[in-house]
Amino acid sequence: MGDTLEKSSEEPEISLDNECSTKMGDLVEVSSGEKVKFDDTGLSLVLQNGLENLRLENSLTDVILCVGSREFSCHRVVLAAASNYFRAMFCNDLREKYEEKIILKGVDAETMNILLDYTYTSKMLITKQNVQKVLEAASLFQFLRMVDACASFLTEALQPENCVGILRLADAHSLHSLKQQVQNYIIQNFTQVLNYEEFLELPADILCSTLKSDDLYVTEEAQVFETVMNWVRYKESERFSLLPYVLENVRLPLLDPWYFVETVEADQLIRQCPDVFPLLQEARMYHLSGNEIITERTKPRMHEFQSEVFMIIGGCTKDEKFVAEVTCLDPLRRSRLEVAKLPITEHEPENENKKWVEFACITLKNEVYISGGKETKHDVWKYNASINKWIQIEYLNVGRWRHKMAVLGGKVYVIGGFDGMQRINSMEEYDPFHNCWSEAAPLMVNVSSFAAASYKKRLYVIGGGPNGKLATDKTQCYDPATNAWSLRAAMPVEAKCINAASFRDHIYVVGGAMKALYSYSPREDTWCLVTQFTHERASCGISPCNNKLFITGGRDEKNEVIATVLCWDPETQKLTEECVLPRGVSHHGSVTLRKSYTPIRKIVPGAVSV
Known part of the structure; x- marks a missing residue:
């Protein structure tokens, strides 16, 4: 990604003089001593630090961002260069293009300060305490590199107790790469994740895509069936109608025939839902005739024995x-x-x-x-x-x-x-x-x-x-x-x-x-x-x-x-x-x-x- 996630907010000041004296650039092309092509690799740091100093001195600022009771003086050009949200706001003929003060909603002042510090210095401190707010704000204002940094932090912080929350966060902000990584984590650590009640809060579509995976880490298909029934019963009045939709991701034909008869067919919710009967019939036929029935539910999962x-x-x-x-x-x-x-x-x-x-x-x-x-x-x-x-x-x-x-x-x-x-x-x-x-x-x-x-x-x-x-x-x-x-x-x-x-x-x-x-x-x-x-x-x-x-x-x-x-x-x-x-x-x-x-x-x- 190119960014460094700092573990401390205490950063040494960068001297403009030192930067100019130590990074003077390279002579990349010389022609007969008459002309030179000069590539000054340090100029970008000089510009960045200069803009930050101008912000701190409130010099040449041309817009004030109002967040709650706090006001932040900024430069439109810097915001537009760093954020697609502000680029659209200031580069199109919108009202905010001409206003001195702009009221921002959906973010608190502390988080906005982190965003602006990052914009002017390219540095920020991501912690477990602020990562969700920073990610939500960065997603809202389209600071895309900051979104990527937060997603990387969350990927490294995945645990059975927090993965469902991170998955829902990724889904809410359409972070497809993060969502896929979290789903893979849940699939590989399925039996551990089930120990936390937060799993029962998963939306039906995410639950189904998880249970559908061939890589779902279970030792027997009965674990998947019990997961579905626990999920439905957690909010039975809301979810009973979803039972056929979710149950089709359980590979009922692979259940032990005795368990299927004694537990699955005897379950009261199953008996009260005629829409699941075709799934039960498919399992019965498979138990009777084996490989005569071939569907996506007759394929063993990768981690079964x-x-x-x-x-x-x-x-x-x-x-x-x-x-x-x-x-x-x-x-x-x-x-x-x-x-x-x-x-x-x-x-x-x-x-x-x-x-x-x-x-x-x-x-x-x-x-x-x-x-x-x-x-x-x-x-x-x-x-x-x-x-x-x-x-x-x-x-x-x-x-x-x-x-x-x-x-x-x-x-x-x-x-x-x-x-x-x-x-x-x-x-x-x-x-x-x-x-x-x-x-x-x-x-x-x-x-x-x-x-x-x-x-x-x-x-x-x-x-x-x-x-x-x-x-x-x-x-x-x-x-x-x-x-x-x-x-x-x-x-x-x-x-x-x-x-x-x-x-x-x-x-x-x-x-x-x-x-x-x-x-x-x-x-x-x-x-x-x-x-x-x-x-x-x-x-x-x-x-x-x-x-x-x-x-x-x-x-x-x-x-x-x-x-x-x-x-x-x-x-x-x-x-x-x-x-x-x-x-x-x-x-x-x-x-x-x-x-x-x-x-x-x-x-x-x-x-x-x-």
Whole structure:
């Protein structure tokens, strides 16, 4: 900022003679001894001290500022040079331009004296006792550098007991930088700030912007819910109508299901407010079906013990080698988490492990299910994130690969694929409670290497190959209520070796030879082009994570495996390269889940450490 905040008001007088004798300036350009360009760096101090002496002597002053019972003789030109407020007053054809005395309101005499001393000397003493008054006056009269100095002082003085007051002060005077710094402080020290009643005085908009932050420092979401309810009850008659507005910043789906039932749904204010019922329904659906529901409220906060991550499971490298590792990436923290390798089949030595290739995977209630595959066509396993282990469950009735899995209504579906002889229309439904598979309605069109996703009680099968050479553009829709399939709007292109993800009321489809990302709206039954790629990404993966879409690996038009991870941000509508995997991979699985945060090493731009 260039200013010095003095800790003492006792400043030595500056001698004009000394200043002139010790700072005579520099000869910055000499030409043949005939002329000189002289830069007198000390003149500004001479002028400043001269103006201050003229003010003290009441010489050449041309205006008197009246504040309460005190009068301050000043120079219009000095005030106009230092303050935009006085510049507008004296440089425009206003009444005050010609008046000898000007009455100022909104400031006390002591604070005005500090402002004028600063104007003439560039020095002031800021203390905890005067900073608020000085800031308010400096903001009123537009002494902008003084405002910055006060804001810097307040930033350094932030404490849990005073941060809310400073935040309200910054908000009142539109000090956006200070407001952002204080909000960041509250977010990082949230649990400490809650101990002070002043927090309950926060306006609703500031409270919401604070609670909305991914960086809010809480160990569990229950703290956020209790904060909202305490804030509403503090002025219940005024704030009850604001409950839906504030509660939408609580990530109810991330609450413990028992706490949600016993505390949230049982709360009398909650029960009396029908406008919050959609938020409760969203949480219930998430508890029932896990990652089938994806909203801004299902993303873990940065400081919780769990993080939303996406997994890159198995697949093939450029030399067709099988990948046994599961790469688990946390894009927010830019780190990798340790995950158990793909499982070996029952009673089989690890060195003879069957290859998990062209399998399918999905997430249900934070458990990853994998099924089928060229050499594991009947196998089904699930990964439990809490114990970091793969557990084998009931075999498929019909072995398959190049198929897909989807979650609908709390159940897992295995759809279509190839059985080694032909494309099949078989669909099986898994009941996790009874650990059994049962037949469901078969596909209308037999396909393999298609895309599948669920949305709002419907399951969608998109594209795929009806045989080894052709691809289809058909969109098949399954309704579990009628156990029947129907056709919806066709894709803009015929495609196979594709994948899909349900995200923000749309189903996004990528892969094959499309060189593009498409989205389908189940509500409107329409397709649109989202963005285009420079290369094909056949058999790539796609998964939503932290309110963005991540596209991993695949094969280009030269059949070369791809190592880059792309990120599509729906807010900015931009596609960027997130990172580069240590090796290219295709025909892999890609899913999202919440994982206990145990970082191994950071991801640096352009690479992923393994």
